[in-house]
Amino acid sequence: MSHPLRGRTAIVGIGNTRRWNAPGRTPFDQLQEAAVLALEDCGLRMTDVDGLFCAMSTSGLPVLNVAERLGIKPRHADGTMVGGASFLFHLQSAMSALANGLCDTALICYGSNQLTSGGKLASMPDPQPYEAPFKPRYPISSYALAAARHMHEYGTTRAQLADVAVAARDWARLNPDAFVRDPLTRDEVLASRMVSDPLTRADCCLVTDGGAAIVLTRADRARDLAGTPAYVLGTGIAVSHRQISAMPDLATTCAVESGQRAYAMAGVTAKDIDHLMVYDAFTINTLLFLEDLGFCAKGEAGALVSSGAISPGGRLPVNTNGGGLSCNHPGMYGLFTLIESVEQLRGQCGARQVDGVELSLAHANGGVLSSQATAILGTAATL
Amino acid sequence: MATDSRFDGPGPDAQFLQALGEGRVMLQHCQDCAAVRFPPALVCRSCGSPRLDWRASPGQGTVYSTTTVRDRAGDYNVALVELEGGARMMSRVEGVAAEGVRIGQHVQARIVAGDEPHVVFTLTDGAAE
Numbered sequence: 001m002s003h004p005l006r007g008r009t010a011i012v013g014i015g016n017t018r019r020w021n022a023p024g025r026t027p028f029d030q031l032q033e034a035a036v037l038a039l040e041d042c043g044l045r046m047t048d049v050d051g052l053f054c055a056m057s058t059s060g061l062p063v064l065n066v067a068e069r070l071g072i073k074p075r076h077a078d079g080t081m082v083g084g085a086s087f088l089f090h091l092q093s094a095m096s097a098l099a100n101g102l103c104d105t106a107l108i109c110y111g112s113n114q115l116t117s118g119g120k121l122a123s124m125p126d127p128q129p130y131e132a133p134f135k136p137r138y139p140i141s142s143y144a145l146a147a148a149r150h151m152h153e154y155g156t157t158r159a160q161l162a163d164v165a166v167a168a169r170d171w172a173r174l175n176p177d178a179f180v181r182d183p184l185t186r187d188e189v190l191a192s193r194m195v196s197d198p199l200t201r202a203d204c205c206l207v208t209d210g211g212a213a214i215v216l217t218r219a220d221r222a223r224d225l226a227g228t229p230a231y232v233l234g235t236g237i238a239v240s241h242r243q244i245s246a247m248p249d250l251a252t253t254c255a256v257e258s259g260q261r262a263y264a265m266a267g268v269t270a271k272d273i274d275h276l277m278v279y280d281a282f283t284i285n286t287l288l289f290l291e292d293l294g295f296c297a298k299g300e301a302g303a304l305v306s307s308g309a310i311s312p313g314g315r316l317p318v319n320t321n322g323g324g325l326s327c328n329h330p331g332m333y334g335l336f337t338l339i340e341s342v343e344q345l346r347g348q349c350g351a352r353q354v355d356g357v358e359l360s361l362a363h364a365n366g367g368v369l370s371s372q373a374t375a376i377l378g379t380a381a382t383l
Numbered sequence: 384m385a386t387d388s389r390f391d392g393p394g395p396d397a398q399f400l401q402a403l404g405e406g407r408v409m410l411q412h413c414q415d416c417a418a419v420r421f422p423p424a425l426v427c428r429s430c431g432s433p434r435l436d437w438r439a440s441p442g443q444g445t446v447y448s449t450t451t452v453r454d455r456a457g458d459y460n461v462a463l464v465e466l467e468g469g470a471r472m473m474s475r476v477e478g479v480a481a482e483g484v485r486i487g488q489h490v491q492a493r494i495v496a497g498d499e500p501h502v503v504f505t506l507t508d509g510a511a512e
Contacts, residue, residue: 129396130421130422130472130473131473132499133495133499133501134461134473134474134475134501135452135459135461136450136452136461136473137452141450141452141461144450145448145449145450145461145463146448148448148449148450148486149447149448149486152448152486152487193453194451194453195452195453196450196451196452196453196461197450197451197453197482198450243422243473244463244473245421245422245463245471245472245473246422246428246471250447250448250463
């Protein structure tokens with residue numbers, strides 16, 4: 001008996017501004033452009049949107065700001081804010097809202113000017129009084145503490161972390177829209193400036209601007225729209241902590257739970273996945289999510305990556321746009337994982353296209369490994 | 384309107400800070416499942432019970448993870464220290480070079496007084512590697 005939400009929702013439109021360095025544009029400008037592109041992609045009108053989902057690091061009331069600018073009068077809305085995973089939380093919420101008739105056309109959208117606003121993570125205040133006296137660099141020191149623990153428990157090496165960055169760069173070199181496309185070697189990553197041990201500058205994601213949006217409808221309606229729908233076969237979310245001291249096990253994330261939920265709804269396992277996107281805010285993320293989502297045993301992701309498996313031509317294509325490490329990272333990157341998954345399922349990826357993608361997994365992370373969300377998308381053949 | 388007397392008095396953050404100001408590191412122990420929690424909150428993180436007791440911590444811990452923050456003004460340590468019951472605290476280990484802090488080392492708490500009182504740690508003899 002398949003899950004009642006399996007395949008009931010389709011991503012019918014995608015919008016990506018690809019403006020990674022865009023002076024003079026506000027986060028709302030980026031978001032609005034992406035929304036227009038996503039609706040044009042599927043031939044729907046802005047006035048068709050009756051379900052609005054958004055999160056921004058620069059606005060505490062994004063639903064209000066976005067509805068006003070786009071002229072949307074939502075019957076259903078959700079501004080859940082859990083960092084970069086927010087948009088996959090929104091996806092799960094949108095699936096339920098669409099299936100139950102609370103809305104008919106859902107828009108999930110995001111915009112940021114993180115690079116041109118000064119290169120700092122421009123975000124709303126969320127003070128952590130039990131961390132502040134020790135001046136951890138936010139968020140990298142939290143990820144560094146997780147990386148150090150993973151190295152301690154499993155013997156993961158800095159070279160293996162570096163290979164994650166190199167694999168991402170090798171994919172970015174196949175993507176004309178990636179922000180950074182220069183060649184990158186393991187030695188260059190290892191020689192990069194240390195920021196918070198064991199993570200160097202080159203273990204960190206980019207800082208860019210950007211805007212992204214997707215449009216969703218019920219699957220029965222998707223077939224009548226322009227373009228090729230990507231069907232949502234399963235989703236799962238999980239939250240384990242806010243501050244890194246409260247993470248139950250720094251070497252294992254709650255992607256274990258979000259992944260199990262998504263696989264259960266979709267009725268598939270990691271072995272069935274043809275292509276995956278995992279939110280690589282830092283190189284350690286890719287290792288943690290490959291393990292926690294079941295693509296290798298715990299502790300073995302470093303060796304898997306160093307074998308070349310996730311690089312172009314490898315047996316497990318990961319982060320084929322170049323990821324947050326080399327394509328773009330406007331602060332909350334999650335929606336871009338879904339967009340690349342949809343483009344791979346549609347076969348629109350040019351030189352980086354993976355052959356025969358029928359099942360794609362997109363996974364997003366938020367906070368400091370705090371929130372995890374997994375989505376499994378498929379072509380019509382997987383329904 | 385009657386309030387629930389179980390929750391009268393200062394909240395958990397204020398109680399922790401007040402004890403710290405008086406020279407005691409206090410942790411919350413669950414009366415129902417014995418879990419120990421830090422940072423402070425109103426309920427047990429393991430079982431959801433609001434029946435938490437404050438108990439003075441002996442301040443003996445183990446480095447759970449560690450990082451050296453590279454800074455122009457000087458590198459410094461940020462560590463997570465595991466205390467009794469598995470409760471973890473972000474802190475720093477003092478009296479040793481930042482890069483000399485290792486996972487598994489045994490440490491002892493010390494309270495730093497001031498406007499923002501906080502707990503730091505020093506290595507103890509027989510530190511494990």
